Amino acid sequence: MAEDDLLKHRRDKLAALETAGIDAYPARVSVDGTVQSVRARFDETEADELEEIAPGVRLAGRVTALREHGKSAFSDLDDGTGHIQCHLRQKLLGDDSFGAWIELDLGDFVGVEGTLFRTRTGELTVRVDRWEFVAKALRPMPEKWHGLKDTEVRYRQRYLDLLANPDVRDIFRRRAEIIRALRAHLDANDFLEVETPTLQPLYGGAAARPFRTHHNTLDMDLYLRIAPELYLKRLLVGGLQRVYDLNRNFRNEGISRQHNPEFTMLEFYAAYWDYGRMMDFAEELLCLAFGHPDGSSPLTYQGEELSLARPWARVTLRDALIERGNMDAALVDDENALRAWLDERDVATGGLGLGGLREAALDKVVKPLLTSPVFVVDYPLEISPLSKVKPGESDVVERFELYMGGMEIANGYSELNDPREQGRRMREQVANRGEHDDEVPPEVDEDYIVALEHGMPPAAGIGIGLDRLVMLATDSSTIRDVILFPLLRQRD
């Protein structure tokens, strides 16, 4: 039947309901449990025992199947916590009520009241004594057996994806569990959850192109934050020793399997920690998030086994290229040779020094090889403007990036708290900023420098990409599968 006809049939049925004086969208329905709670109590109860107790239930949900049998019918009711079969009998309900049930469309919401029993085949079933109309569905549900596969529809109309594909519901439940586990462990370790501005007059804390917006009353240009870092560190100055911010960041860059323009980041800071202690804590926190607190069970990600066994590997950026990437030490140590090697591989090298070239090699060439967790440590100063220099070194900072499943998962460092050096680095960045180089803010965040001048304790901080974490935990190959409404191009 053509779509217009399908919709017309449903609209006609809605009109018929209303003609019969039935409210198709009543304000309330009386329910005394969920399918899940009913199943928890009676899934194991035998047929004869059920007969004896005759448990009364009132449930509401969508009708997802209707099997007519002349003077009776079976239907499946799905309330979002699970589905349960209902048995309707003409003799019990009367002709009008039974006839109205037969006229239901799949997807309509109903409330049922009745008694639990087991059918001949042992299925837990509600023998419906009374039912009421709860809400009309004017459009057809996706097909019940194959589900909904069209990726475009799945993302654009996520509600259909959630209705049709139970695995998808599980992913988003898992996402919520992970967030709960992260918060619980941070809270237990005296981290204070805070909210810092999304609308910022200047952006910072990462190298990324921002989204711009404007506040009308103040007639003020603003940026959506690319990271909360500089505000969280202001809080360290203010005496909040451990803070975290779990929220959305926005980067006006490409979209890929690992990038969505808005994404969720957990960022936290601890006074008096250094980057080594932060790595220890991150290991512990992530193992909890994965549900393997001792790290003993591996994760399977995209067909590869990924060991969580602690301690997680820590290798310097230089060694990561040599040991993990099988690159020659001579190549890794020779700026010109490395630049040529990257040019051959079409990796952009403009303006980069040896440190930047090494980072580019890691990002573009070696990263896919990093499956089991590895902290790449001791980053070049030239690409780390907010990190503290490693004692005894001139161009290496106390910074790490965590790689898992071929993805960058986290980035952390011992925080630079010397206002003079921070000011120098920021001024240098702005001075070297190209005309259209949006990755660097147009001016120095002097307000942040003033904050540091008031004194910031030594501290370590980290940012963890929550979406990628959920990808690992749910074995999802694309970030769109762990974000409910990923950004897609507008149609038409």
Added chain:
RNA sequence: GGGCCGUUAGCUCAGUUGGCAGAGCACCGGCCUUUUAAGCCGGGUGUCCAGGGUUCGAUCCCCUGACGGCCCA
């Protein structure tokens, strides 16, 4: 931004070496009081993504575009 692939019924998908468009589920009409991907009988419901071209004839071949996927930047 570049390359490759895809877009056919509400959904999942076949198909036409260019000649009236197919299946299962859903849907519509009928039968059926323990079915559960219920079953049985009957019914195909369509802008074959859009526009242009080639052709007697295009869903199919060519071009352009839209949207999506994968890979690369």
